Structure formats: structure tokens, C-alpha cells
Amino acid sequence: MLAVNLRSFKRKLAIHRKTYRSFLNKMEKTPAPKIDQLTPIVAAEVWQQVDCTSCANCCKKMTPTFTAKDLKRIAAHFNQTVDAFKEQWLLKDKNNDWVNVKQPCQFLNKQTNMCSIYEVRPADCAGFPHLSKKKFEEYAHVHKQNLDYCPATFLMVQKLKDRVATLTLHK
Structure with a gap:
């Protein structure tokens, strides 16, 4: 598990934010087949990579x-x-x-x-950050909000976008 580098996260967010939000908008309206089965698998991968205690950006920038x-x-x-x-x-x-x-x-x-x-x-x-809720499209709006603050959400959306693209290519 790697420590979160918030400076790097902010740079990546500036580059990919629009694309990832568009992906989430699309998944909210027309979810990819099997995205609900894919999400918990990707979430588990994310938690192998992200150490929340090295970040705490949610606690610093958001309120419950x-x-x-x-x-x-x-x-x-x-x-x-x-x-x-x-x-x-x-x-x-x-x-x-x-x-x-x-x-x-x-x-x-x-x-x-x-x-x-x-x-x-x-x-x-x-x-928080509600990565693997049962119905992805019901939480896409939450992921759009959390994308700006949470490196785990950012990584999950990145991985889901890549996997959905791969699944679409192999149809």
C-alpha cells in the first residue's frame, strides 16, 4: 500500500477530472453491463493501493x-x-x-x-468513500462529488473506466 501524494493527486485530477466525470455521467444514465459485479472487485484492488491515513483529505476538505x-x-x-x-x-x-x-x-x-x-x-x-455500493448508478453522483477530494475514488473511477473500455472492445 502506498502513501497518498496529494500534490500528485491534484495534478492527475486537473488532467482527468472532465473525462472521469463524463464517464460517471454516462454510467449513471446507462450503466455498463456487469458494472455492479465489477465495482467490488475494483474497490478491493483500490484498497490494496491506497492508504487513507496517509491522506485524510476527506477530513480536511469535506464534512459528514x-x-x-x-x-x-x-x-x-x-x-x-x-x-x-x-x-x-x-x-x-x-x-x-x-x-x-x-x-x-x-x-x-x-x-x-x-x-x-x-x-x-x-x-x-x-x-466513505462509498466505493462498492450495490447499484453503481445510484452512487455515481456521490463518486462525482468525491472524485475531487478522494484519491481512492479517483483510482476506482480510473480503473472502472479502463475495464469498461476493455469489456466494450471485447464484445
């Missing part, structure tokens, strides 16, 4: 949405009421969702890139 269950669990972890937790750490965004009040995430240890509340972290964080 905190569900009601998340709020109860995390507030209890801090021995706070849900209201006290929200007042100290969160705000409502334009969609009326509870999100972090600042970035990088206040729970990110900047020296280790580790989450200080990992055991009770929000469900959004636990599932």
Missing part, C-alpha cells in the same frame, strides 16, 4: 452529515446532551443537515491523520 443516531452516539461519547454537542461542534447547512462547524474536521488528529472519535464516528465517515 450527522444523522440523529450519530448525534446521540457521539454526544454520549462526550457525556453531553445532543443539544450541547450540536452547539459546540456543528451547524446546519443549506440543506438543513447537521455538519461540522469548521474544516478540517475538529476530530481529525492532524499529526497522525487519525480520527479521534473513530469508534463512534458518523455513519457518513464510516462508509
